[in-house]
Amino acid sequence: MNLTSTYLKKIIQDKATELGFIKTGFAKYDILENESAKLRAWLNEGKQADMVWIERGFDKRKDVRIIMPEAESIISLAFNYYTPFEHDESKPKISRYAWGKDYHKILKKKLKELCEFIEQISTSFPSPLLKGEGCILCRAYVDDGPIMDKAWAVRAGIGWMGKHTNVINPEFGSWFFLSEIITNIEFDSYSEPTEDLCGSCSLCVSACPTGAITDEYVVDANKCISYQTIENRGEIPPDIDLDGWIFGCDVCQDVCPFNSPKHNFVTGEEGFYPSKVILPLTKGESVRQLADEGVETLNNMTEAEFAEIFANSPIKRTKFKGWKRNLHLCN
Ligand code: B12
Ligand code: SF4
Ligand code: SF4
Structure with missing residues (x-):
């Protein structure tokens, strides 16, 4: 086993936890063949309504190397937004993800810090972990680019996609945002997918x-x-x-x-x-x-x-x- 890679994953995970992420997973770069075929069928059936931007970014959603040619791994991160309040059914209702400040802004700041942390440690972890020469590259997204957040979260073992199509973690449920860092680091091993626990529930x-x-x-x-x-x-x-x-x-x-x-x-x-x-x-x-x-x-x-x-x-x-x-x- 490559201890360097294992240790690097551990310190990335520790830093993410320190920044408040509840779950970090590591997925190997791949073309999202199965997921993009389902996305294609969904688009063909017009299920996207007027969200024409999903179709426009289709190729990038399928292959993140169109966005970052050096991509070797996708680090998927989950951030809890559950607060101890409930909807008052007698009042107009706003979904809980929108009760506070914009998650794009809050999480982008944290992801920037995490990327800088990973890039800084590149000197301690030289070339064996990188394809070719050069430094560690990181690009962060939080629902602000043509990336299939849920597909990567599933591949990175954050949780399974429930029948309602949100990603669920067996321990934390689904009240979390997803984000990811695309990087040129090649890890020696990756996270295992989580079992689908929906079973006969509907x-x-x-x-x-x-x-x-x-x-x-x-x-x-x-x-x-x-x-x-x-x-x-x-x-x-x-x-x-x-x-x-x-x-x-x-x-x-x-x-x-x-x-x-x-x-x-x-x-x-x-x-x-x-x-x-x-x-x-x-x-x-x-x-x-x-x-x-x-x-x-x-x-x-x-x-x-x-x-x-x-x-x-x-x-x-x-x-x-x-x-x-x-x-x-x-x-
Ligand atoms: C477009 C979009 C929407 C659309 C479409 C919803 C949808 N289900 O995709 C609308 C506006 C409706 C929406 C609503 C919501 N959204 Co939204 N949305 C997105 C966005 C931008 C893209 C998702 C996408 O690609 N959809 C296209 C379809 C094809 O994708 P899909 O459902 O994931 O398709 C998969 C399944 O259908 C499955 N599949 C298809 N057929 C079959 C058949 C079988 C047998 C199986 C097993 C699987 C399967 O495979 C497909 C590919 O993986 C993502 C951010 C991102 N960049 O990824 C956020 C995102 C999915 N949304 C999010 C949230 C929070 C919501 C809401 C909860 C907000 C709210 N409270 O109102 C709701 C939830 C509604 C719901 N039940 O899905 C979060 C979900 C977090 C999580 N824990 O999963 C995301 C990831 C944003 C983020 N970064 O945190 N959203
Ligand atoms: S799919 Fe979920 S979010 Fe959309 S209308 Fe139904 S219950 Fe509401
Ligand atoms: S089928 Fe049941 S367990 Fe699965 S997402 Fe829906 S409510 Fe949750």
Whole structure:
């Protein structure tokens, strides 16, 4: 066994843990043949709705060497965003990933630090781990490039893809973001995939309010409330009932046994806690008195207030027009 590689993986993992990532896995570079064939079928069936950018980046999604020709390994990382609050069903609902600050910003900073750490130690781990001469190269992504985050997470043993198509870890459930570092380091061994533990369960499929999980492991974005409230720039089809959701949807993950209280543990990242304007939409005695005021604020925001209040939030993605449309449909 190459101890140098094993030790390098360990110190990368330790640094990632220090930065707050709950799970780190290592996948060997490969062309994503199986996953991209399924992606192709999904696109051919029009399940991407208006997200034309998925089709545009198809070749890169299939082969990360188009992005980084030196790629030898993909380090996949999971970051918990669970906070100890629940949706108040009597209020408009926002998916928990968007309660706090924008995860792209928070995680990109951490990934930059991790990349710098890995690059710095390149002098201690010379050429045997690298193809050809040169230094360690790292490129980080967190849902901001044409990379199949879930496919790499599955290959790197972060978890399995559940029937709702989110990646689930047997210990941590699925309330985590995925990110990855593409690198030219060639490790001597890689993580083992995690067993699919969905078994005969199909709670997510039957709980989805719009029937968007059209088959086990397949989500049709056209029917998904998350797509409709976040990505759709036009009218929401009249047959889609948003079921009180004004940004994203958590139903398929809320019902999953792997997200039961026993699995849910609280994130150490304060930035993911509900912001002041969102807190009143969650349950809890301490926020009760703020509740009506909070809903008023949401309903009556001007465009300038929307831009200011959600400047650092994922919610700005729906734009003011989408925000008003969603609120209107849920009131
Ligand atoms: C496009 C997109 C969406 C779309 C499409 C959803 C989807 N299922 O792909 C919409 C807007 C609907 C969406 C919604 C959400 N998203 Co989103 N989304 C993405 C994005 C940008 C690309 C995903 C993609 O490539 N989809 C295309 C389809 C083809 O991919 P797929 O479902 O993964 O396809 C696989 C399976 O269908 C499977 N498959 C197909 N057929 C079959 C048949 C069998 C038998 C089997 C076993 C498998 C199988 O193989 C395919 C290839 O691996 C990623 C970020 C990224 N860059 O990867 C985030 C990402 C997937 N989203 C994320 C999140 C958090 C969400 C939401 C939970 C947000 C919310 N609360 O509203 C919801 C969840 C909805 C859901 N049930 O999936 C996280 C998921 C984290 C995790 N733990 O897995 C990601 C990874 C972002 C991130 N970096 O953290 N999202
Ligand atoms: S996010 Fe909501 S609408 Fe989309 S698949 Fe899950 S439960 Fe269905
Ligand atoms: S609810 Fe059941 S079927 Fe759906 S992802 Fe969770 S374990 Fe799998």
